[in-house]
Amino acid sequence: MSQPTQIKKVISKSDLKEFVKFPFRLYKNDPNWVPPLVRDELAALDPRKNPSFKHCDTSFWLAYMGEEVVGRIAGIIHTQEAKEKQMARFGWIDFIDDHEVSKLLLDTVESWALERNMKGVHGPMGFTDMDFEGMLIEGFDEVSTIATIYNYPYYNDHLLAHRFEKSTDWVEIESEIxxxxxxxxxxxxxxxxxxxxxxxxxxxxxxxxxxxxxxxxxxxxxxxxxxxxxxxxxxxxxxxxxxxxxxxxxxxxxxxxxxxxxxxxxxxxxxxxxxxxxxxxxxxxxxxxxxxxxxxxxxxxxxxxxxxxxxxxxxxxxxxxxxxxxxxxxxxxxxxxxxxxxxxxxxxxxxxxxxxxxxxxxxxxxxxxxxxxxx
Known part of the structure; x- marks a missing residue:
């Protein structure tokens, strides 16, 4: 019987390193995942280095089974988006193929957003349009670019099971010169x-x-x-x-x-x-x-x-x-x-x-x- 999943808010530097390094374990043997530079990820998630924190309310969480990290997620409320649409964002989402884990992560962001009077959540998105956005739904056998998200096919099944719906789609094109x-x-x-x-x-x-x-x-x-x-x-x-x-x-x-x-x-x-x-x-x-x-x-x-x-x-x-x-x-x-x-x-x-x-x-x-x- 598997251990129950627990959620922990990212507070310390060591927590943040766990948050950044979790995908390195999750996708270790996947030939189509392109790892980011750890130092860039740490900087992007550091309020002292990323000016986006000045107009974004943000929290990060890790999901654990026992001592093992099995998932991560970020919650982001952009001040302007909150005023216009009362929407929160989720991003930096990764998890093992376990519905209890994904549900706990998404429920945590939803509860956090509700406490801040939001009426909905959408993602995956980052602080700005320059950050990673859009969950992969086709092209899992293609190598990613360094500026895009990679995820396993089961992610989409989890989002649908947790009653998320399509908001918009992006496409990536290959063109021969x-x-x-x-x-x-x-x-x-x-x-x-x-x-x-x-x-x-x-x-x-x-x-x-x-x-x-x-x-x-x-x-x-x-x-x-x-x-x-x-x-x-x-x-x-x-x-x-x-x-x-x-x-x-x-x-x-x-x-x-x-x-x-x-x-x-x-x-x-x-x-x-x-x-x-x-x-x-x-x-x-x-x-x-x-x-x-x-x-x-x-x-x-x-x-x-x-x-x-x-x-x-x-x-x-x-x-x-x-x-x-x-x-x-x-x-x-x-x-x-x-x-x-x-x-x-x-x-x-x-x-x-x-x-x-x-x-x-x-x-x-x-x-x-x-x-x-x-x-």
Whole structure:
């Protein structure tokens, strides 16, 4: 007879380390799980290092059977979302295939949310749209990107058994980069550039990109305003993301489109895939993890599409063609053959159509879901 499941709130540093390291045991032998860097996860969950805690009420819990950790979950109440929808979020959810465990985790978040006058919960989601979101429901045999959630197929059965329903879905696309016949794309990009007096900024190095960093995030706030679960990033959050990630960007993999006043009107951020490198690093940069990452950044045939944004006033004007044309040039120099998108809302038909329009071949490689429940 198995031991009863108990829940424990994460309080100490050692608790937080258990919270972060539990998936390393759960997915240890799964070839499609890509482990995060432990130090990045600890920083994301530390109120001293993550400015999102300033406008989020947050708690973390671990589920135990005896002395063994068998599950984890985070509860997040975003101030703005609470005012507008009275919804709480759950995220960082992982558990063994035991309905008692998953029920205890979800019940704990629901009770916590009710105590704070929420009327529902949804997830998995993070503090911001830049965090992990969307439970995997298709594509379990595909390797994840470093920016997405991986989970076992039984997770979805548990959520449905606990009376959660679909709130929205995301898809991830694999596109093959055409080796030739891109004249139409270049003509379209030039036509859009001329018609609307736009240009794609050319960068030689990361230093030249820096003046556009904040402008890009301002454009992200505006272009993502109507997307599911999105709330504008604060100045502190933007500064944090710029500090964390901007130095890793590669000029040929980033497209920033500006108007005559040098305002960012659209952007696209891609990177060489780091999935295999992160698997080899096993959650650690040192002593050898960083070597695998550096190798992947220098030689790769796959790129990941992280972010694409176009200001609403430029929607349906072909500006995405300028972004795709620019990064394709970088891909050809690097020998990139395929691009894997990160999650794109299934309702974002415009972006999905543009990605397919200029690819040699497309397929949906993964599908993920946000679940919701009234409480």
């Amino acid at each position: 055409p080796e030739q016949g891109l004249q139409k794309l270049e003509r379209t990009a030039k036509l859009v550039s001329s018609r609307f007096k736009l240009r794609t900024v050319e960068f030689k190095n990361t230093r030249e990109m820096r003046p556009y960093g904040r402008k890009m995030f301002d454009a992200l706030n505006e272009s993502y305003a109507d997307l599911y679960g999105f709330h504008p990033l604060s100045k502190e959050e933007i500064d944090n993301y710029l500090k964390q990630y901007f130095s890793f960007l590669i000029p040929g993999f980033v497209a920033i489109v500006v108007d005559e006043e040098d305002n960012v009107v659209a952007f696209g951020i891609t990177m060489p895939s780091l999935s295999e490198a992160f698997q080899k690093a096993k959650g650690k940069l040192f002593p050898f993890g960083f070597i695998h990452i550096l190798k992947a950044l220098k030689k790769n045939t796959i790129a990941d599409l992280y972010l694409v944004g176009v200001l609403p006033k430029y929607h349906n004007m072909g500006v995405t063609a300028m972004i795709i044309n620019h990064v394709y040039k970088g891909f050809r120099k690097w020998g990139i053959k395929k691009i894997y998108t990160n999650p794109i809302l299934e309702s974002n038909k415009g972006l999905l159509n543009h990605i397919g329009m200029f690819a040699a071949k497309n397929r949906i490689r993964k599908k993920r879901r946000c679940y919701a429940k009234k409480i």
